[in-house]
Amino acid sequence: xxxxxxxxxxxxxxxxxxxxxxxxxxxxxxxxxxxxxxxxxxxxxxxxxxxxxxxxxxxxxxxxxxxxxxxxxxxxxxxxxxxxxxxxxxxxxxxxxxxxxxxxxxxxxxxxxxxxxxxxxxxxxxxxxxxxxxxxxxxxxxxxxxxxxxxxxxxxxxxxxxxxxxxxxxxxxxxxxxxxxxxxxxxxxxxxxxxxxxxxxxxxxxxxxxxxxxxxxxxxxxxxxxxxxxxxxxxxxxxxxxxxxxxxxxxxxxxxxxxxxxxxxxxxxxxxxxxxx
Amino acid sequence: xxxxxxxxxxxxxxxxxxxxxxxxxxxxxxxxxxxxxxxxxxxxxxxxxxxxxxxxxxxxxxxxxxxxxxxxxxxxxxxxxxxxxxxxxxxxxxxxxxxxxxxxxxxxxxxxxxxxxxxxxxxxxxxxxxxxxxxxxxxxxxxxxxxxxxxxxxxxxxxxxxxxxxxxxxxxxxxxxxxxxxxxxxxxxxxxxxxxxxxxxxxxxxxxxxxxxxxxxxxxxxxxxxxxxxxxxxxxxxxxxxxxxxxxxxxxxxxxxxxxxxxxxxxxxxx
Numbered sequence: 001x002x003x004x005x006x007x008x009x010x011x012x013x014x015x016x017x018x019x020x021x022x023x024x025x026x027x028x029x030x031x032x033x034x035x036x037x038x039x040x041x042x043x044x045x046x047x048x049x050x051x052x053x054x055x056x057x058x059x060x061x062x063x064x065x066x067x068x069x070x071x072x073x074x075x076x077x078x079x080x081x082x083x084x085x086x087x088x089x090x091x092x093x094x095x096x097x098x099x100x101x102x103x104x105x106x107x108x109x110x111x112x113x114x115x116x117x118x119x120x121x122x123x124x125x126x127x128x129x130x131x132x133x134x135x136x137x138x139x140x141x142x143x144x145x146x147x148x149x150x151x152x153x154x155x156x157x158x159x160x161x162x163x164x165x166x167x168x169x170x171x172x173x174x175x176x177x178x179x180x181x182x183x184x185x186x187x188x189x190x191x192x193x194x195x196x197x198x199x200x201x202x203x204x205x206x207x208x209x210x211x212x213x214x215x216x217x218x219x220x221x222x223x224x225x226x227x228x229x230x231x232x233x234x235x236x237x238x239x240x241x242x243x244x245x246x247x248x249x250x251x252x253x254x255x256x257x258x259x260x261x262x263x264x265x266x267x268x269x270x271x272x273x274x275x276x277x
Numbered sequence: 278x279x280x281x282x283x284x285x286x287x288x289x290x291x292x293x294x295x296x297x298x299x300x301x302x303x304x305x306x307x308x309x310x311x312x313x314x315x316x317x318x319x320x321x322x323x324x325x326x327x328x329x330x331x332x333x334x335x336x337x338x339x340x341x342x343x344x345x346x347x348x349x350x351x352x353x354x355x356x357x358x359x360x361x362x363x364x365x366x367x368x369x370x371x372x373x374x375x376x377x378x379x380x381x382x383x384x385x386x387x388x389x390x391x392x393x394x395x396x397x398x399x400x401x402x403x404x405x406x407x408x409x410x411x412x413x414x415x416x417x418x419x420x421x422x423x424x425x426x427x428x429x430x431x432x433x434x435x436x437x438x439x440x441x442x443x444x445x446x447x448x449x450x451x452x453x454x455x456x457x458x459x460x461x462x463x464x465x466x467x468x469x470x471x472x473x474x475x476x477x478x479x480x481x482x483x484x485x486x487x488x489x490x491x492x493x494x495x496x497x498x499x500x501x502x503x504x505x506x507x508x509x510x511x512x513x514x515x516x517x518x519x520x521x522x523x524x525x526x527x528x529x530x531x532x533x534x535x536x537x538x539x540x541x542x543x544x545x546x547x548x
Contacts (some may be wrong), residue, residue, distance in 0.1 A: 032546055033481065044369045047362035051423050061419035068418050092316035099313045135533045136526060139409075139497045143514055144342075148334040153320035158327070188345075226408040230501060233321070237410075244413055256406060263405040 011163025068249060072245065075257060076250035083239055084249075087226075087258050090235035093153050094225035098218045105165050106210075109172030112197055116176060126169065133166030138224045142233040156233035161220050168217060175209040176202060219270045226259045236262075335520075338530060345527055346520035353521070355501030355507055357528045360505035361496075363426045364491035369490075371434020372484045378435065379442030385454065386446055388464070394437070408494045410511060416502040426503030430491050438487055445479035446472065481547055485540040492536050496529050506532075 108126055110116050117123035138159050145155035183201045192200065230236025236259060243252040316322075378396050382384045387393040411429040419425050453471040461469065499507020506525055513522035 032478070034375060036481070036547075038541055040369065043365060047365045050360070051362050051366060051427060053424050053427065054422075056417065059423060061415075061424065065280065065415065065420035068414075090282060091317040096314055096316040096320055096322055099316075131534070132530070135530050136373065137493055137497050137529075140510060140529075143510070144337070145334070145437070147325070147514070147519075149330040150339045154322065154330075154469065157320055175428075213486075223407055227407045229410060230413070239300060240410065240413065244417060247417075256410060257413075259410065260405050261405070263407075264401070267405065 020046035033153040055061040072249045072252065072253040075254035076248070077254050079239075079251050080253070082237065082256055083255055086234075086236040086239045087262060088230070089153055090237070091222065091228070091262070093228065093233075093235055094218065094221040096158060097157045097225070098164055098190070098221045100104075100157070100161040101164035101168050101217070102214050104161075105168035105172055108165075108169050109176060110202070112169050112173040113176035114173075115179075115181060116194070116198070116202065123173075127173070130166045130169035130173075133162050134170060136163070137168070139165040139228065139231055142228050142231055146232055151232045151234070156225060156228040158237060159228065159233065160225060164217050164221060168213065171213045172206075172210060175206045175213075179205045215270050215273055219266050222266050223263050226262065279355050287289065307429060339521040342523040344520070345524035348517075349521045349524050350528070353506065353525050353528055356499075356504075356506045356509040356525070357532055359423060359493065360495045360499070360507070360529075361532060362497045363430055363503075363505055366427050367430025367434050367495070368484060368488045368492045368499060371431045372438055372480075374431070374435050375438035375442055376480070378439045380468065380472075382439055382443040383446035384460060385449065386468065387453060400436050400439040403432055404440060408433040408498060412503045413496045413501045421502035421504070423504035426495055426498045426505055429498055429503060430495055433494060434491060437490065438483060441483045442476075442480065445483070446476060449475040453480075478547055482544050485544055489533075489536055489540055492533060496533075 053275035108130070111118070112123050112124045112126040112130060114120065117126075141162050143156050145158045149155055149158070179202065182195055183205065187197045187201045225235055227237045229235040229239065230241050232238065236255060240252060240255045240259070243249075243255060336449070378400060381388070381392050382396040382400065384393065393450075410428050411432050412425055415425045415428055419428070447505060453475075454463060457467045457471045495505055495506055496507050496510075499505040499509070500511045502508070506529055510522055510525045513519065
């Protein structure tokens with residue numbers, strides 16, 4: 001009897017504790033969200049004020065925008081003989097850049113993962129390099145490479161490879177770090193070298209994650225390769241820039257539609273692949 | 278006897294599956310290699326050119342770009358703040374519009390299936406045309422300046438956020454909604470009492486992620502005339518002021534890393 005009472009007492013106090021916890025935690029969380037929202041509102045007003053947008057121009061521009069949209073129809077497909085090869089070139093730039101990034105990141109990710117790196121400093125140095133490559137946008141890389149190697153698809157390939165490399169090293173290293181340490185230890189204990197550990201223990205475990213990231217990256221890169229042409233790095237973006245510059249809006253619409261179809265079909269395809277994996 | 282036969286069958290099945298998997302792996306590898314070679318040929322890629330370009334690239338980076346010209350940081354600071362403001366305004370306005378659209382686009386909350394399809398198609402068009410191209414089109418009608426940058430970021434945010442908000446809305450627990458419907462609540466009451474409380478954390482987290490995307494995007498939208506730091510970078514390259522460009526790139530780095538840090542901290546606290 002006394003035991004039962006005790007246990008029920010326990011349960012009661014446990015519940016009470018939980019209630020108390022919730023009562024303490026919840027208002028705090030709400031308070032935090034409210035604080036963030038209020039700060040967000042204030043900063044929004046401040047930003048609007050600082051941007052100093054000309055609202056009369058906004059109205060005029062919107063009218064001009066819709067007139068231009070009207071002018072764009074119907075799309076002019078007569079230049080398809082230039083546009084389609086350029087679209088394929090964009091696709092090739094994206095594929096090649098991604099493949100190069102994947103191959104290099106497969107080596108560097110193992111140096112960047114803290115559970116596999118020869119020592120901590122190597123991991124840190126590789127990781128900060130990766131951050132530098134990842135944070136600078138692809139199009140700025142393209143500008144840098146254009147100055148160095150000239151116009152054409154090559155700076156595009158290099159820009160995509162470098163920027164993707166930064167992201168892939170980060171996420172690959174993360175998936176390697178997340179894996180179960182027991183496997184590596186078991187291989188180490190049986191006298192495997194580091195290459196054997198990677199080939200037998202690490203790669204089979206993280207392969208699915210690597211594939212998923214690679215597909216995601218290819219999807220992003222195809223989107224980015226379509227705009228690289230805007231700065232002169234080849235592909236369909238260049239054709240669009242040319243059409244817009246010469247006020248050939250009907251051709252511009254056709255090119256925009258091609259870009260839309262490219263990115264949209266890649267999105268569909270990768271959704272289906274994701275379902276399969 | 279019977280068991281043994283079954284085991285042999287199982288073994289054969291396993292061998293079959295293995296063989297099929299091996300064939301699959303080989304086919305996928307061949308496909309990837311083929312695509313890579315096709316791409317390399319199409320883009321005239323040559324390893325020789327890359328390596329001979331390495332000297333030029335390192336010359337450019339170490340002699341022309343570095344060291345960054347710190348004295349220009351005063352004028353660049355205005356540009357980088359403009360980039361931050363554009364990204365933030367784009368996120369807030371985009372999130373407000375996406376909030377309305379996502380309620381129309383989510384299967385659980387849409388008033389009518391036809392509205393759902395229309396909104397989804399509309400946002401898919403917005404989303405699948407890159408922000409830089411929107412900026413290019415908008416420049417033609419609004420002229421160069423921050424208006425274009427802000428508007429194209431709003432468009433990008435609407436496209437992205439409507440999709441993820443709608444996905445979040447479709448994942449929420451529908452029991453509550455059914456209960457509210459059963460007690461005779463109106464559509465607005467269901468939204469306010471059943472849907473909104475579950476939706477808030479996702480709403481804030483995705484909006485913060487969108488802020489990160491916007492700040493990345495707004496650094497480049499300036500290149501086609503959207504204002505901000507992108508414009509400064511483009512100008513610096515055209516005028517061969519590379520030391521100013523590297524200073525601008527450093528500011529971009531600082532801005533992106535600090536936003537990433539801040540948003541991840543806020544996200545941790547909320548979820």
